[in-house]
Amino acid sequence: MKSSKFIYTQALEVNDALQALAAGNGAAKPMSGSQSLGPMLNLRLARPAQVVDVGRIPGLRTVRGAGDVVEIGAAVTHAEIEDGVHEPLADHPMRKVAGEIAYRAIRTRGTVGGSLAHADPAADWVVTLAALDARVRLASPRGEREVQADAFMLGAYTTVLESDELIVALIVPRSSQTLQWGYHKVCRKPGEFAEASAAAYFDVTRGCARIVLGAVDGPPILLHELSAAVANASARREAGAVTREHLRQAIAKALPARDAIDRKLFTACVERAITQSGVLANLYHGE
Template sequence: MKAASFGYMSVLELDEALQALARSEGAAKAMSGGQSLGPMLNLRLARPPQVIDIAGLPLLRQVKAVAEGIEIGAGVTHSEIEDGHHAPLVGHPMQGVAAGIAYRAVRNRGTVGGSLAHADPAADWVVVLPALGARVRLRSPRGERTVEAAGFMLGAYTTVLEPDELVTAVIVPRHTPSTRWGYHKLCRKPGEFAEASAAIYLDEAAGVSRIVLGAVDGPPLLLDALASAVARDGASAASRAQLRAAVAAALPERDPIDLKMFTACLERALEHAGVVARTQATGAPT
């Protein structure tokens, strides 16, 4: 199947894109890498009257150090992060996450902002950025606002974006010696969307602790109580039984197989972060 007929507009100025979105009253769709919207067009799951191509916007292609951390333009591709094209992100947790997204061909075109705006519950950035405590910068003809990544996604394929708004950047904290990080996802085969995922971010110096479950069919789930306990007590708060109990409380409707998968993701993310020993994390969850 091929896409239904639509108008195409390529823009080189952000304001031009925003005005076009505003004129369409929510009917037009912005496209950057096209790795999500393209298949939806071809399957006719999306039938916008107009597609606004924002891939060439220079403003969305920048990465820079700012007072709050690192500002990443929404049009930066996964492969650019993976390959260390931007010095502020070399050695950052995002570099390793980017390397595991889908396939190289997808990473060459897919963008951070596009993935966030698409809001697939099983995607990587929708769980990783809330764990990092990232903030998302949005712009419309009415002005600019910044929202917490943890509150950006409202449901599957649903976000706080207004019809005339675009994601322009995400701001993430710098990776420092005081931070510990872990991320793990389970896929049926490499390159596919996750069946379960978990991320942990600890910054002892800043007093920050976050544990997030992804691929939960809706917005990612923050396990605040577990994160606080792990930050306070370390491995003694992260036994398999404790992790399974936290998962079961967060996902009460899930079957035992799902609970095993999410528990395994949590264990391996905690191992990655150095919270639990490898011998514990690599055992088969019960």
């Protein structure tokens, strides 16, 4: 199919894009790599009167370190993160996540901000940024605001973005020697949408312990109690303090409507994410 007619506007500055979005009165949509909005246009699931291309705005294409965080421009592509093009992300765990998104052709054009704005529950960045306790910087004619990544998505394909707002940057913690990280997803085949996913992030320096479920048909789910239990067991070096049964119970509590097979998939994702992080080397010792 082909998209319905729309006005195409290419913005070369953030202010130009914001003015175009505001003038659209809710009928204008920003587009960067077109890997999310593009298919929806062609299927006519989205019919904006105007598309504002923000992919060439220099301010959205940069990555810079700022203290203990990294600010990632919304139009930075998955492939750039995967390849370590930007020095502040050269040794960041986001590189591994980026390299597993869809296929290389999509990663070359798709952008981190566009993926987050699309808010597909199965998307990799949705769960990753929630686990990293990242912040999303939004700009509008009224100014800028920041939203926690785990509060950005309200539901499937629904976010806190207002019609005249644009994601301009993502703020994530820098990689450090105290950062321990794991991410695992289950797909029918490489490049396919995830049926279940989980990310685990622990950083003693920041006092952060987060285990998050993705691909849950809605916003990612933070497993508060399990995160704290794993962090405490790791700090006390208590082998066997967290067992597979603890994981199963946490998943059952978070996903009460899911069947046994789905819960097993999510349990496996959480188990492997924790194992990858190395935070509990003997997670099931003695079980």
